[in-house]
Amino acid sequence: MPFAKAQDGTELFFKDWGAGKPVVLIHGWPLNADMWEYQAPVLAAEGFRVISYDRRGFGRSGQPWNGYDYDTLADDLAAILEHLDLRDATLVGFSMGGGEVARYLARHGAAGRVAKAVLVAAVTPFLLRTADNPDGAERAIFDEMVEGVKVDRPHFLAGFGKKFFGAGLLNFAVSSEILEWSSMMALQASPKATVDCIRAFSETDFRGDLPAFRVPTLIIHGDADATVPIDISARKTAALIPGAELIEYEGAPHALVFTEKDRLNQDLLTFLRR
Numbered sequence: 001m002p003f004a005k006a007q008d009g010t011e012l013f014f015k016d017w018g019a020g021k022p023v024v025l026i027h028g029w030p031l032n033a034d035m036w037e038y039q040a041p042v043l044a045a046e047g048f049r050v051i052s053y054d055r056r057g058f059g060r061s062g063q064p065w066n067g068y069d070y071d072t073l074a075d076d077l078a079a080i081l082e083h084l085d086l087r088d089a090t091l092v093g094f095s096m097g098g099g100e101v102a103r104y105l106a107r108h109g110a111a112g113r114v115a116k117a118v119l120v121a122a123v124t125p126f127l128l129r130t131a132d133n134p135d136g137a138e139r140a141i142f143d144e145m146v147e148g149v150k151v152d153r154p155h156f157l158a159g160f161g162k163k164f165f166g167a168g169l170l171n172f173a174v175s176s177e178i179l180e181w182s183s184m185m186a187l188q189a190s191p192k193a194t195v196d197c198i199r200a201f202s203e204t205d206f207r208g209d210l211p212a213f214r215v216p217t218l219i220i221h222g223d224a225d226a227t228v229p230i231d232i233s234a235r236k237t238a239a240l241i242p243g244a245e246l247i248e249y250e251g252a253p254h255a256l257v258f259t260e261k262d263r264l265n266q267d268l269l270t271f272l273r274r
Contacts, residue, residue, distance in 0.1 A: 017051075018050050021049065078104060094257060122228070220267060
């Protein structure tokens with residue numbers, strides 16, 4: 001299997017499909033690169049080189065004890081770009097992956113490697129409620145997530161998956177098999193990484209990173225997202241990135257890559273071809 005090596009020696013698994021201008025897909029918590037099943041083949045078939053990789057601690061990448069802060073995760077993304085010597089790439093970050101895009105641009109800049117950015121249901125600019133971020137989510141929400149993972153990770157992830165997909169008693173946007181598949185992806189992850197990344201995506205303040213978005217930027221978010229509510233994420237991010245385009249999907253949950261895959265693919269292709 002193909003791997004790039006992070007600065008600390010951690011092996012990072014990646015997929016590299018197609019040919020053309022590069023698109024780097026950065027997955028969300030607690031999944032892995034396989035979550036892009038409905039985007040990567042479509043983009044590759046449309047003439048793009050599509051790279052997706054497993055974040056450290058998840059999927060087939062190494063599972064070190066440390067390194068789940070966004071500075072390290074952004075440097076891991078840099079290692080992928082440098083290993084493949086990618087130029088003029090579009091970075092597409094989903095949920096937690098949006099944080100990697102923001103921190104990468106702040107730490108490394110575009111520097112010829114990045115031409116565009118896409119934030120899909122992303123955690124930017126800052127999820128946690130603090131004195132200077134009164135609209136954020138209460139810390140207790142994330143404490144409960146950590147406790148749930150520590151007490152019974154499979155059970156917690158099964159319940160989280162339903163919220164992730166917006167699945168209810170009368171709403172079956174995805175099949176039970178997709179729910180099971182997503183849970184299987186999540187269970188491949190290191191339990192330490194699973195917990196540490198909850199703290200990372202909830203407590204990292206990206207507001208200072210957003211001025212580094214000096215490339216065309218597309219933001220896509222569902223207005224029924226119960227996992228990363230749009231009011232504290234996409235709408236604030238769009239206001240902080242000059243020239244960013246925000247597309248809101250009415251009634252859509254967090255898991256846009258599955259529930260709105262056709263519309264998402266078309267919006268991505270339109271932006272990539274622009």
